[in-house]
Amino acid sequence: MLIGKPSDIKPSEITPRDLYLNRRGLLAGAGALGLGAAFPAAAATLTYAKSPLSTTGEALTPLKDVTTYNNYYEFGTDKADPAKHAGKLKTDPWTVKIDGEVAKPADYALEDLLKGIALEERIYRLRCVEGWSMVIPWVGFSLSEVIKRAEPTSKAKFVEFTTVAEKSQMWGLSLPYLDWPYREGLRMDEAMHPLTILAVGLYGETLPNQNGAPLRLVVPWKYGFKYAKSIVRIRFTETQPATAWNTANPEEYGFYSNVNPAVDHPRWSQARERRIGEFSRRPTLMFNGYADQVSSLYFGMDLKKYY
Amino acid sequence: MPVSAIGALSRRRLVWLAVFLACLVPLASLVWRFLADDLGSDPVETLIRSTGDWGIRFIVGGLMITPLRQMGWNAPARFRRMIGLYAFFYVCLHLTTYLVVDQGLDLPSIVGDILKRPYITVGMLAFVLLVPLAATSTAAMVRRLGARTWMMLHRLVYPIGVLAVIHYYLLVKADVTWPVIYGAILAFGLGWRLKEKLRRRPRTLRTGAVRP
Numbered sequence: 248m249l250i251g252k253p254s255d256i257k258p259s260e261i262t263p264r265d266l267y268l269n270r271r272g273l274l275a276g277a278g279a280l281g282l283g284a285a286f287p288a289a290a291a292t293l294t295y296a297k298s299p300l301s302t303t304g305e306a307l308t309p310l311k312d313v314t315t316y317n318n319y320y321e322f323g324t325d326k327a328d329p330a331k332h333a334g335k336l337k338t339d340p341w342t343v344k345i346d347g348e349v350a351k352p353a354d355y356a357l358e359d360l361l362k363g364i365a366l367e368e369r370i371y372r373l374r375c376v377e378g379w380s381m382v383i384p385w386v387g388f389s390l391s392e393v394i395k396r397a398e399p400t401s402k403a404k405f406v407e408f409t410t411v412a413e414k415s416q417m418w419g420l421s422l423p424y425l426d427w428p429y430r431e432g433l434r435m436d437e438a439m440h441p442l443t444i445l446a447v448g449l450y451g452e453t454l455p456n457q458n459g460a461p462l463r464l465v466v467p468w469k470y471g472f473k474y475a476k477s478i479v480r481i482r483f484t485e486t487q488p489a490t491a492w493n494t495a496n497p498e499e500y501g502f503y504s505n506v507n508p509a510v511d512h513p514r515w516s517q518a519r520e521r522r523i524g525e526f527s528r529r530p531t532l533m534f535n536g537y538a539d540q541v542s543s544l545y546f547g548m549d550l551k552k553y554y
Numbered sequence: 555m556p557v558s559a560i561g562a563l564s565r566r567r568l569v570w571l572a573v574f575l576a577c578l579v580p581l582a583s584l585v586w587r588f589l590a591d592d593l594g595s596d597p598v599e600t601l602i603r604s605t606g607d608w609g610i611r612f613i614v615g616g617l618m619i620t621p622l623r624q625m626g627w628n629a630p631a632r633f634r635r636m637i638g639l640y641a642f643f644y645v646c647l648h649l650t651t652y653l654v655v656d657q658g659l660d661l662p663s664i665v666g667d668i669l670k671r672p673y674i675t676v677g678m679l680a681f682v683l684l685v686p687l688a689a690t691s692t693a694a695m696v697r698r699l700g701a702r703t704w705m706m707l708h709r710l711v712y713p714i715g716v717l718a719v720i721h722y723y724l725l726v727k728a729d730v731t732w733p734v735i736y737g738a739i740l741a742f743g744l745g746w747r748l749k750e751k752l753r754r755r756p757r758t759l760r761t762g763a764v765r766p
Binding site: 311312315316320324326327377379422424425495511514515516518519521523524526527528 | 594595596597598599655656657658663666667670671672673724725727728729
C-alpha cells in the first residue's frame with residue numbers, strides 16, 4: 248500500500264495553521280455570543296492520534312466551508328439549509344442498532360460503542376458527485392473495529408447504514424425527493440477496508456450536526472452521498488441493500504459510486520472537479536486519488552457497468 | 555440634482571430610469587458580494603446560478619407582460635424591450651461565467667458538455683435563439699425587417715422560454731420546486747396567448763363571411 252504520495256500542491260497554497268485556527272476562534276466567539284445558529288451545541292474537543300493513513304500535502308478546506316456547505320436533505324435541499332436547521336437534532340442520548348447477519352446483535356449507546364476505541368485523525372479528500380471537492384480532517388476510527396466486534400456470520404456480504412429520521416427535528420423529511428430514512432450500503436470488503444471509517448468529529452472537535460453528528464460513515468474513494476450521516480442502524484445483509492439515491496434514480500446513482508473520472512454522470516462530466524476555495528477546476532483522480540489502496544477491491548469488475 | 559433639472563425630466567422618464575436601474579440591482583448585488591467575499595463556499599457556482607436565475611426570471615417575466623396587458627394592466631408594456639434585453643444581458647453573464655470561469659475556456663470540455671449533457675445542449679440552444687432577438691431589438695431593425703417579419707421572428711421567445719425551463723429542470727438533482735414554478739408561470743403565459751388567439755378567430759371568420 249502506497250501512503251503519502253507526493254502531491255502537486257505548493258506549500259504556499261496550504262492554509263497556515265494559525266490562520267484556520269484563528270477562524271475557528273472567531274467562530275467559537277460568535278457561538279458564545281449566540282450569533283451562530285450553526286453552532287448551537289458546544290463542540291467538545293476530542294483526543295486523537297494522527298494516522299499514517301491520512302492524505303498529506305493538501306490544503307485543508309476551511310472549517311467554515313466544511314460546516315456551511317452541506318448536502319443533508321433531511322434539513323433542506325439548499326447547501327446552506329443544514330447549518331441553519333440541523334441544530335434542532337438531538338444527538339444525546341444516541342443509540343446505534345447493530346443487527347442482521349451477526350452473532351452479536353445489540354443496541355449500543357454511543358458511549359458504549361466508542362468504549363475502548365482509540366480515535367484517529369484521518370485527513371481525506373471528499374469528492375461530491377456534483378463536481379466539487381474538499382479536504383477534511385475527520386476524527387474517527389476504522390469501521391472494521393465495530394464490524395469485528397459484532398461478529399458477522401458467513402452470510403454477511405453487505406453492510407447497510409441507516410440515518411436517523413426524526414420528523415419533528417428534521418423538516419426535510421416531509422420533502423418527497425428521497426425514500427426516507429436515508430440508507431446507504433457497502434460491500435463487506437469495502438466496509439472492512441482500512442480507509443473506511445466512522446467519523447465522530449472533524450477539525451479536532453465533535454461533528455457539527457450538519458456534518459452528520461454524532462456518527463457518520465466516511466469512504467474517501469466514493470462520492471460523498473455514500474457517507475451515511477447520523478447513523479442509527481448498521482445492518483449486515485446477505486443481499487445488496489437498497490440505497491437512497493440509487494432507489495430515487497438508479498440510472499444516475501449506482502450502488503458502488505466510486506469516484507471515477509472516466510464514468511460520467513448522465514447529466515454532467517466527472518472528469519474534473521472544483522476544490523472549494525479554488526476557482527478553476529482540477530482533474531478528478533481515479534478512486535479520488537486512493538487507487539493504490541483500493542483498486543484491488545474491484546479487480547476484474549467492469550466499472551462502467553458497476554458505477 | 556437642481557429642482558429645475560428634475561422638472562425637466564418627465565415623470566415618464568423617471569419611471570423608465572428607475573426600472574432600468576432596478577434591473578441592474580441583481581448584478582450590483584453580485585458584484586458587492588464578490589468584493590465582500592460573501593458568495594459562499596463555491597462562488598463560481600453562486601455566480602452561475604444567480605445569473606441564470608435572473609435570466610430565466612426576465613424571460614418568463616417578460617412573457618407575462620402581454621397577458622397582464624390584456625387583463626388590463628398596461629404599465630409594464632412599455633418595458634418589454636428593456637426586459638427582453640436584460641434577459642439577454644443576464645443570460646450572457648450566465649454563459650460567460652460558465653465558459654470562462656467554470657470551464658476556463660477549455661474548448662474540448664465545453665464542446666463535450668454541449669454534445670453530451672442535455673441540459674447544456676438545451677441551454678445553449680436557448681442562447682443561440684436569443685441572439686437574433688437581441689440583435690433586432692432596435693426600432694431601426696423593426697423598420698428594416700418590417701413589422702410582420704419582426705413579430706414572427708420575435709415569437710422565438712416562446713420556444714426560448716420553454717427551453718430555458720427545461721434547461722433548469724434537467725440540471726437540478728432532486729428539488730424541482732423552482733423549475734416547476736417557472737414552468738407553471740410560463741405555461742400560464744403561453745396558455746393565455748393560445749386562449750386569446752382562439753377567442754379572436756371566430757370573429758375574424760365572421761367578418762370574412764359578410765364580405766361580398
